[in-house]
Amino acid sequence: MTKTSPDARRPRELRPAGRATRSAIEDAARSLFAERGFDGASVRAIAAAAGVDPALVIRHFGSKEALFLRTVDTSLGIGTVLDGPLETVGRRLVAYFxxxxxxxxxxxxxxxxxxAHHDQVREEMIRHTAETYVAPLTPRLSGPNPELRVALAVAQLGGLLNLLFLQRDPIVTAADPEVVISTYGDAIQRLLTPPLAAEPDAR
Structure with missing residues (x-):
């Protein structure tokens, strides 16, 4: 576990100069993480962009992972997408991304x-899944294993994002977005609101 610095624990107690330094580091990190990703934004590069010594980055935040979580919105802004009719949430999720x-x-x-392979980030992502997806959707589902079904729907959505944003699979990226939304959205939807089993023929 990464040791947290005193400044990282108590930012409100910093003097004005310390708060200004911390703010400059956060601004630089936010920009570089967005531009270069986690791996491409080194502590040294963040410090250079903020105009401070690299040691100050660790002093204020304890680790690169802690700084990342401080400056990157891990929620992806998905909360409002889950509002509305449950029967169409699958397509709304895919359309959003x-x-x-x-x-x-x-x-x-x-x-x-x-x-995601860093403990701090992975734990935050697990917390986010539980709070953003599982907690609000589970009570709205009927049928068995609602919590598991929500988690599996999130996993299914993650597979699409992996193909789109990491692998940039040409089949998916070149496809008509409306086809992807309907096809994949309906696949996610079947986990959340599975079709009722057909009643046996009484004849």
């Missing part, structure tokens, strides 16, 4: 995926 007006979504997802 395919929307070309949201390039920042791709940047955030790539940065998160690159950092």
């Amino acid at each position: 395919l929307d070309p007006r949201r390039p920042v979504i791709r940047q955030r997802y790539v940065a998160l995926a690159q950092a």
Whole structure:
């Protein structure tokens, strides 16, 4: 486990100069993580962009992972997409991530995926899945294993994002977005609201 510095634990107690330094580091990190991803944004590069010594980055935040979680929105802004009719949430989720007006979504997802092998980031992603998807959707589902079905739907969505944003699979990236939304959205939907089994023929 990474040791947290005193400054990282108590940012509000910093003097004005310390708060300004911390703010400059956060601004630089936010920009570089979005531009280069987690792996491409080194502590040294962040420090240079902020105009500070690299040691100050660790002093204020404890680790690169902690700084990443401080400056990157791990929620991907998905909360409001889950509002509305449950019967169409699958298509709404896919449409949200395919929307070309949201390039920042791709940047955030790539940065998160690159950092997911770090304990701090992985734990945050698990927490996010539980709070953003599982908690609000599970009570709305009927049938067996609702919590598991939500988790599997999130996993299914992650597979699409991996093909789109990391692998950039040409079959998926070149496909008609509306076809992807309907086809993949309906596949996710079947986990959340599975079709009722046909009643046996009484004849």
